Amino acid sequence: MASTPTLILFSLLHHLLVLLLLLPYQQNTLIFAPPGGGKWNLLLSDIGVSAMHMQLLNTDRVVIFDRTDFGASNISLPNNQCRNNPNDLTLKIDCTAHSVEYDVATNSIRPLNVFTDVWCSSGAAMPDGSLMQTGGFNDGDRNVRVYKPCNDNSCDWQEFDSVLLQNRWYATNHILPDGRQIIIGGRGQFSYEFYPKRAGADQSYNLPFLSQTNDPRIENNLYPFVFLNIDGNLFIFANNRAILFDYVTGVVVKTYPTIPGGDPRSYPSSGSAVLLPLRNLRGGANITAEVMVCGGALKGSFTSANNRNFVGALNSCGRIRITDPNPQWAMETMPLARVMGDMVLLPNGNVLIINGALLKLY
Template sequence: MAAITPKVPISFLLHHLIFLLFLLPHQQNILTLAAAAPGKWNLLLSNIGVSAMHMQLLNTDRVVIFDLTDFGPSNISLANNKCRNNPNDLTLKIDCTAHSVEYDVASNSIRPLTVQTNVWCSSGAAMPDGSLLQTGGFNDGFRNARIYRPCNDNSCDWQEFNTVLTQGRWYATNHILPDGRQIIIGGRGQFNYEFYPKRNGADQSFNLPFLAQTNDPRIENNLYPFVFLNVDGNLFIFANNRGILFDYVNGVVVKNYPTIPGGDPRSYPSSGSAVLLPLRNLQGGANITSEFLVCGGAPKGSFTTRVMGDMVLLPNGNVLIINGASAGTSGWELGRNPVLAPVIYRPNNPVGQRFETQRSSSIPRMYHSTAVLLRDGRVLVSGSNAHAYYNFTGVLFPTDLTMEAFSPDYLDPRFARVRPIITSPASRSRIGYGQQLNINFIIREKINRDLITVTMVSPPFTTHSFSMNQRLLVLTNGTSSNVTQLGRSNYRVRVMTPGSGILVPSGYYLLFVVYRDIPSQGIWVQIK
C-alpha cells in the first residue's frame, strides 16, 4: 500500500488522550444543575415502522434507518405489495415488511426501503460522493456490502453486493480514509482489518494483534472498537480499556497508550462512547492537538455507570451525551434505570464545570437506540429494543418505534436575533483543500466579531453508542481580523479550508457559522 504524504507539513503532534468516567450517582457535583433544565423535546412520529438500530444522515437531508431482517415482521409494509423471499432468513422466509426506512426531515415522513440480507449489528460510513457504504451483518449478510445512493425523488434503494468482504464483519467499525476507501476493523472473532472498495478486487485482510490482546473471550468486550483518523494520518483505535496509535499503511503500532484508569472496559458490550473533540488551529501545523474523549461504560461486574449513551458533536463544538441507562450493560434485557436527561459537555470550560444536565425526555432509550445531528441543529433520536424480536407488552422496556428531536438551548427563540443566517455560498457547493472560503451571513444586531467561528461537521454512521466518522473542525482563528461588516446586519467571514484529506477526508460536511455558541442552520459543502 502506498504511504500517505500529508499536504500540510506536521513536525510535532500532541496526542492528548482524555478519558473521562461519567459516574452519575457518585459524581453529581460535576454537573451544573439548574431549576429549569435547558433544551426541548418534540415527538416527531409515533411509529416509524422499524427500530432505529442504525442511522445515517445523508446530504439530501434524509436519514437512512435500519435494524435487522431476522426479527420477524416489522411495523411497516414494503412498497407496492412487494415481499422479500429469503430462504436463509432465520425467522421469516417470505417477509412483506421493511427492515429499513428513509426519513425525510423536511416533510417529517417515512418511506420503506428493502434490504435483502441481514444487517444486524453492522457498520458503515458515507463515501466521498455522498453514498452510504454499509458492510457486514449476521447470517447471510456476514460478508456483504451494500450501497445507498441518496436521491430526492424517492427512487433510490439499497444495492447489495454478496460475499465481497474477505472476513465476516459483525460488530465491526468502519472509517473513511484520505484516499476515499474505508477501513473495516474487527468484528466478532475477527482480530484483523480490511479495506473496501477493493483494489482490483483482490484486497486481503491484515492481522491486528491489538484486537486479540484486548479481547476477553468470556464477554468479547472489544467489539465496535472506537476508531478515529488522527491528524498525522494514523488511526487512534480504542478497544476494551486501552488505545493505540496505528499506522494502517504499514501495519505498525506507533504508540501504546496506558490502560484507562481503573482498568474497566468501555467498548461494546460495556458500551461507553467516544468522540474526537473539535480540531482547532488547523493552519498551525506543529500545534494541532488531538483529544479523544471516552465516557461511560460498564465496569467488570457492571455497577452504576452510564451505559449505551450516544455522544453527538454539536455545531458549536460542545458534546451532547444522550440515551442509555445508568446500570447494567448492553445486550438483551440487561440494561436498567434509563437515563432520561441528556448532558452537554463543554470542553472549553474549566475542569469541574464542563457538564450541564438538560431537560429530560419521557421515553427510555435503551439497547439499540441512536442519535444523529441534523442540519438545523436538532438531534434526531429514535430506537430502543432490548429484545430478540419486537416486543410491545409484558416487558420492562417495550420495543419503541417513536422518533423524537432534541433541540439544544441554542435553538431557543430568545436567541433568534443573534443566530447567524448563511446567505452564501449556496448549500451543496464544492470546495477544495487549502483554499480561502468567503462566507456571507446575517446577524440582526451588532456583534463582537471576535466571537464568530466557523465549523465543519461530518455526518456519522451511528449504531450501538458509537458514531463512526464523527468529526468537527473549527476553521476560524478566533480573531476579528477575518470578519468584515458589509452592511447593517450583513457580514463576511474569511476562512481557510483544511489543507489535506488527513484532516478532513473527501466528502460532504455540514458547515455552520457560530456566534456566542449559537449556530446557524448548516449548509452542505463537498470537499474534494
C-alpha cells in the same frame, strides 16, 4: 457508527431525557446543561421500523434500518413486494420493510428494501454522500450495502453478496483520506480490511491488538473506537487500551497507557467516545488532537450479573492528547453513571452526552 443496543436487556427510559453538556476546554468538570425552554413535538406516531441504525444524508433525508431476523415490521413493502430469503432465521418470506427513508421537509416515510440481516453491522458515509453499510449477522455478515441518496424517491439499497473477506459482526468502519473505508474487527475477527477493494490488494490483515484486548468471556473489544489522527494514523481503542496504528504499513506507531482503573469501555461494556475539536496550542503546525472516552462497565460486571448482582455503570470519562510525545489520561466525573450513552460533537465545540442506562446487564 453508534453502538447497537440489541443485546441489552435493561434500559432506564427516564435517562432519555437527561442532556449533558461537556465544556472540554473551559473546565475539567462535567456539568448539567441549563434548561433550554424547548419542547418535543410528535411528528409521526409510527415510522414502521426500529431505528437500530440511522444516518442523516446530504439530501436532508434520514435513512433508518433494523435487523431482519426479529419478525415482521409495522410497514409494508410497496407494490406487494416480498423479501424471499430461505436463509432468514425468522421469516423466509417477509412482505414488510426493515428500512425506511424519512423526508424531513415533507415529514413522510418511504419503505426501502434490506435483503440480509444488518443486526449490529457497521458503516460510514462515503465522499459522494452515499451510506455504505458492511457486515451484520447470519447471511449478512460478509455483505456490503450501499444507499445512494436521491431527491425523487427512486433510490433504494444496493446489496453486494459476500464481498468482504471476513465475517464482520460488531466491527467498526472509518472513512480514509483516499475515499475507502477501513473495517476493523468484529466478533471473532482480529483483523481489518478495506472496501471498496483495490485490484491486487484484496486482503484481510491481522491486527494482534484486537486479540490482545479480547476477553473471551464477553469479547470486550467489539465496536472499537476509531479516529483518524492528524498524522494520518488511526487511534484505535478497544477494551481499556489504545494504540496509534499505521494502516498503510501495518505497524503500531504508539501504544497508549491503559485507561486508569482498567475497566472496559468498548462494546459490550458500551461506553462511548469522541474526537474533540482540534486545537492549535502553540501556533504554527502544532495541532493537538484529543480523544474523550466516557462511561462503560466495571471490570467483573459480567460475572456479577450472572450471579444476579447488577453492578452500576461507570461515571468517569478519560481524556488523552493522542498527539503528545508522552500522552497520559486525565480523568473526569460525569454527574450520572451510564452505559449505552451517545456522544455528539456540537458546532460550538461542546459535546452532548445523551441516553444510556445506569446498569449493564449481559
